[in-house]
Amino acid sequence: xxxxxxxxxxxxxxxxxxxxxxxxxxxxxxxxxxxxxxxxxxxxxxxxxxxxxxxxxxxxxxxxxxxxxxxxxxxxxxxxxxxxxxxxxxxxxxxxxxxxxxxxxxxxxxxxxxxxxxxxxxxxxxxxxxxxxxxxxxxxxxxxxxxxxxxxxxxxxxxxxxxxxxxxxxxxxxxxxxxxxxxxxxxxxxxxxxxxxxxxxxxxxxxxxxxxxxxxxxxxxxxxxxxxxxxxxxxxxxxxxxxxxxxxxxxxxxxxxxxxxxxxxxxxxxxxxxxxxxxxxxxxxxxxxxxxxxxxxxxxxxxxxxxxxxxxxxxxxxxxxxxxxxxxxxxxxxxxxxxxx
Amino acid sequence: xxxxxxxxxxxxxxxxxxxxxxxxxxxxxxxxxxxxxxxxxxxxxxxxxxxxxxxxxxxxxxxxxxxxxxxxxxxxxxxxxxxxxxxxxxxxxxxxxxxxxxxxxxxxxxxxxxxxxxxxxxxxxxxxxxxxxxxxxxxxxxxxxxxxxxxxxxxxxxxxxxxxxxxxxxxxxxxxxxxxxxxxxxxxxxxxxxxxxxxxxxxxxxxxxxxxxxxxxxxxxxxxxxxxxxxxxxxxxxxxxxxxxxxxxxxxxxxxxxxxxxxxxxxxxxxxxxxxxxxxxxxxxxxxxxxxxxxxxxxxxxxxxxxxxxxxxxxxxxxxxxxxxxxxxxxxxxxxxxxxxxxxxxxxxxxxxxxxxxxxxxxxxxxxxxxxx
Numbered sequence: 001x002x003x004x005x006x007x008x009x010x011x012x013x014x015x016x017x018x019x020x021x022x023x024x025x026x027x028x029x030x031x032x033x034x035x036x037x038x039x040x041x042x043x044x045x046x047x048x049x050x051x052x053x054x055x056x057x058x059x060x061x062x063x064x065x066x067x068x069x070x071x072x073x074x075x076x077x078x079x080x081x082x083x084x085x086x087x088x089x090x091x092x093x094x095x096x097x098x099x100x101x102x103x104x105x106x107x108x109x110x111x112x113x114x115x116x117x118x119x120x121x122x123x124x125x126x127x128x129x130x131x132x133x134x135x136x137x138x139x140x141x142x143x144x145x146x147x148x149x150x151x152x153x154x155x156x157x158x159x160x161x162x163x164x165x166x167x168x169x170x171x172x173x174x175x176x177x178x179x180x181x182x183x184x185x186x187x188x189x190x191x192x193x194x195x196x197x198x199x200x201x202x203x204x205x206x207x208x209x210x211x212x213x214x215x216x217x218x219x220x221x222x223x224x225x226x227x228x229x230x231x232x233x234x235x236x237x238x239x240x241x242x243x244x245x246x247x248x249x250x251x252x253x254x255x256x257x258x259x260x261x262x263x264x265x266x267x268x269x270x271x272x273x274x275x276x277x278x279x280x281x282x283x284x285x286x287x288x289x290x291x292x293x294x295x296x297x298x299x300x301x302x303x304x305x306x307x308x309x310x311x312x313x314x315x316x317x318x319x320x321x322x323x324x325x326x327x328x329x330x331x332x333x334x335x336x337x338x339x340x341x
Numbered sequence: 342x343x344x345x346x347x348x349x350x351x352x353x354x355x356x357x358x359x360x361x362x363x364x365x366x367x368x369x370x371x372x373x374x375x376x377x378x379x380x381x382x383x384x385x386x387x388x389x390x391x392x393x394x395x396x397x398x399x400x401x402x403x404x405x406x407x408x409x410x411x412x413x414x415x416x417x418x419x420x421x422x423x424x425x426x427x428x429x430x431x432x433x434x435x436x437x438x439x440x441x442x443x444x445x446x447x448x449x450x451x452x453x454x455x456x457x458x459x460x461x462x463x464x465x466x467x468x469x470x471x472x473x474x475x476x477x478x479x480x481x482x483x484x485x486x487x488x489x490x491x492x493x494x495x496x497x498x499x500x501x502x503x504x505x506x507x508x509x510x511x512x513x514x515x516x517x518x519x520x521x522x523x524x525x526x527x528x529x530x531x532x533x534x535x536x537x538x539x540x541x542x543x544x545x546x547x548x549x550x551x552x553x554x555x556x557x558x559x560x561x562x563x564x565x566x567x568x569x570x571x572x573x574x575x576x577x578x579x580x581x582x583x584x585x586x587x588x589x590x591x592x593x594x595x596x597x598x599x600x601x602x603x604x605x606x607x608x609x610x611x612x613x614x615x616x617x618x619x620x621x622x623x624x625x626x627x628x629x630x631x632x633x634x635x636x637x638x639x640x641x642x643x644x645x646x647x648x649x650x651x652x653x654x655x656x657x658x659x660x661x662x663x664x665x666x667x668x669x670x671x672x673x674x675x676x677x678x679x680x681x682x683x684x685x686x687x688x689x690x691x692x693x694x695x696x697x698x699x700x701x702x703x704x705x706x707x708x709x710x711x712x713x714x
Contacts, residue, residue: 149530150505150530150531150542151530151531151533151534151538154534154538154541154542155534155538157541158537158538158541163550163552164552164554164555166541166544166545166550166551166552167541167542167544167545168544168545168548168549168550168551168555168576169550169551169552169554169555170555171575171577172504172505172545172575172576173504173506173574173575174503174504174505174506175504175505175506175507175530176506250474250475251466251474254624255624256624281474284475302422303422303423303424305424313537313540314537314540314627316549316550317540317543317544317549317623317627318623318624
């Protein structure tokens with residue numbers, strides 16, 4: 001792990017080993033619940049968390065990426081570490097996700113600034129090193145752009161749903177994708193989130209700290225509001241309707257289409273006996289083979305793996321997507337007709 | 342297929358495998374690959390591990406398979422069930438098949454055989470005799486099919502080399518033994534990427550999912566200076582050449598595009614996709630656990646060999662991939678389409694008994710258009 005300077009810890013507090021950091025500074029957790037001089041750190045931690053639950057990004061006290069005074073630096077790092085302690089005390093997973101995402105976006109802003117500093121090579125080098133150390137991506141600077149090997153780009157961009165991130169919509173030259181500094185950082189946002197997420201998950205849960213109870217309860221109450229409720233319509237999405245129509249007409253549905261249909265209906269709770277007759281009009285229908293394959297997909301035979309319905313993105317590539325406005329940018333056919341209230 | 346035909350094909354295939362061991366080599370890192378084979382009228386046997394040419398040749402002679410396959414993937418334990426194999430990496434593979442190119446020549450050399458009454462006809466959706474919809478389409482590819490498929494291979498290798506920076510000598514092209522080509526890419530940065538990432542590569546190569554902004558067209562306040570130049574690299578350059586044609590027409594066409602609007606430009610990109618994108622089979626490239634026909638082995642859809650194409654431009658698969666013997670045999674053929682093998686024309690045959698060389702008889706029997714008389 002690379003050595004960070006003082007202001008870097010404030011920008012990227014997740015790089016610090018929490019326990020070691022506090023110990024090095026000579027503090028115990030219990031002190032934060034009782035010591036009035038440390039109250040501001042705890043309040044800041046609570047505020048930092050609360051902002052993340054509202055979908056915002058905590059505005060740090062750093063001035064232009066620099067910690068102006070050593071106590072500001074400490075406050076920045078402490079509030080991050082204490083926020084993790086608060087999360088662990090609530091035991092709410094939804095809080096972890098929201099906080100990790102908000103902190104990732106905050107770190108993203110700093111990385112973006114550092115990468116964009118054309119005149120400060122050391123800042124750029126440090127940002128590039130952080131990206132390499134945490135995510136194994138080799139970024140090289142080429143004139144005004146940052147180059148990333150196509151394979152590395154794909155591994156990270158694959159989870160983005162916006163079409164501008166598709167490889168076809170990027171400049172690709174000689175095995176590399178060319179990105180601006182903003183896009184380079186955006187590429188690792190999710191991984192930054194995941195990294196912070198796993199750090200929080202792996203952090204030990206301390207016993208309740210006297211003086212933290214009120215904040216912990218308040219956070220639990222905030223979390224309760226997050227559980228969404230759905231209404232479900234019985235309608236099938238257009239890709240599934242199309243597949244059923246093709247089969248009903250006795251036309252050939254490609255293997256990938258049959259896979260989609262079967263995994264969709266299995267996920268909707270239909271039994272193999274209910275699904276099998278759908279295929280009886282297929283030009284090459286063989287009852288034995290159909291039942292074998294359905295059992296295989298359901299995980300009741302073979303390796304026991306239960307196969308999942310392919311994503312809309314994959315179906316588009318396979319020419320099986322017939323999207324209509326009602327699809328409403330869903331990611332998987334199983335989400336069709338499932339609207340948030 | 343009846344027993345008589347199976348026996349005849351097995352004899353011809355056995356002789357080939359015996360006489361042409363030199364054409365069939367085990368690929369590199371064999372002990373990390375999964376092998377599989379099929380016999381005539383029988384299912385697939387997979388999850389086989391082989392360590393050298395000797396074991397491969399033994400498998401061929403003992404089983405006389407109709408088809409032999411080998412994985413593009415490398416595993417720690419290739420002979421265990423799929424989820425225990427421990428996938429390590431996979432060569433990148435592309436399949437270009439004439440049947441997917443929707444060529445105009447296709448109907449002229451395609452026929453259908455009814456699964457219910459065996460009637461052969463030119464109808465493409467039902468049997469003309471018994472009206473059944475359970476039909477098999479057979480096509481005997483023509484010269485145009487091969488030439489058009491080659492064009493797609495050239496489009497593909499151009500993208501692989503220019504955009505992805507791949508070395509020419511790491512790209513190998515094979516005639517599939519039926520009606521297309523398999524393109525193998527070795528030692529690339531893509532060895533370890535998974536199925537979803539490969540599907541993105543597919544979209545890139547096929548020119549699918551492009552948005553107008555990438556090519557300079559904005560939804561609001563379009564700006565002329567953002568449109569691509571003809572000499573640009575990658576897709577911007579290719580799109581520019583396709584849409585503008587020449588530098589002199591560029592300015593006028595940009596004005597037309599801007600006045601046509603954003604969604605018309607989107608449609609234009611979709612319309613040129615099949616022309617400028619390489620027409621590969623997406624499912625093949627996306628599948629990282631597939632087993633592929635082994636180079637040098639016979640294709641049971643034709644009796645032709647999957648051969649390496651050293652100089653694709655000059656390759657004439659239907660004269661170079663037929664290695665079965667010349668001994669003549671009498672067959673009853675219903676093959677209303679003329680075909681050419683080893684530079685010799687055969688057919689059309691209309692339900693008649695004919696004497697033809699073994700390679701030609703095998704070709705028709707494999708296509709289910711002839712029986713041993």
